[in-house]
Amino acid sequence: MIRIRAAKRGDTKAIGRIQVETWRDAYAGLLPDKVLLRMSAEIEGGRWVRVIERRESVVVAEDSKAGVIGFGSGGPSRVRQLPYNGEVYTLYVAPGYQGKGIGRRLLRALFVELELAGHKSALIWVLKANQSRFFYEAMGGRHVADRDERLWGTVVTEAAYGWDDLAVPCSRR
Template sequence: MMRIRLAREGDAQGIAYVHTESWKTTYRGIVPDDVLDHLTTESRLSQWEQQLQSSEKDQILIVAEDQDGKIVGFACGGKEREALPYDGELYAIYLLHSYQKSGIGRQLVKQVVHHLKTCQMRSMIIWALEQNPACRFYEKLGGIPVDTKWVRVGNIDLAEVAYGWSDLTSFHHSLVQMIGILSKSEPH
């Protein structure tokens, strides 16, 4: 049984682990190997400790735990940061490779979208490296490419694409329906 909950003090280690391991499995062959080979949980730990201590009311950080209480995924979001015509942004969503394509990603997105809506945000974007296999996930969820920029990772420049949803109310409704359909089709 998977549990989705708000992140809390003490979760930084698990979040940093998922963050680094997801990068290593998702971006191998996209991002330079030396960048991935030097990623460690410890290198991301202070970032997530600071995030957990942040008192930004419009931001949310949620985790997915397995039945043993191990963090296997997380998502975070808040106000849009690039001055695009969108209110909210899904800053990051990561799952350990073995938990991908199980419906957990949709549940994490649903929780972030719900939070953004409660903060009066009506639209949302997410930035993803153009070669990231998760781009298909965002497209299946109805995300439309709305912008592109270049980012330097290691010693190379990579294209990053913004996927946008202009109506969070209808997007949230379709997510709830998708999750309901998926859970009804799973064996009991």
């Protein structure tokens, strides 16, 4: 059984591990190898301790046997030029658990958190070359912008997917 709940400090080790696993799996060939190779679950986990302490919205998917197998986070939009006030910052499901509806449940939970925090709309930035962006289309997100970002010396194109009204139930969401 899998349940979605707010993240606790004790989840950060698992969150760090999933972040490293999913980055290496999803971003191989898209981000520099040396960045992916030198990632450490411990260092990433330490960063998430600070995120949770800042009381950002962080949710996890917990399997009754395997423990935490996915997570997501969100808060105010970091981009003022687009008419979206909430943002999903991260959403990752561990490789062995993808394609089972967990990403959808995590995204819905983040939308609820964003609405509770007073955000009416939301967007997410995703690497354009990452096939996972089609997940956001399947979730009713609209491709609203592209931008070029310099990450670790490489220029990558990111696509923004937006949801205009978090209160409107979307049939595919």
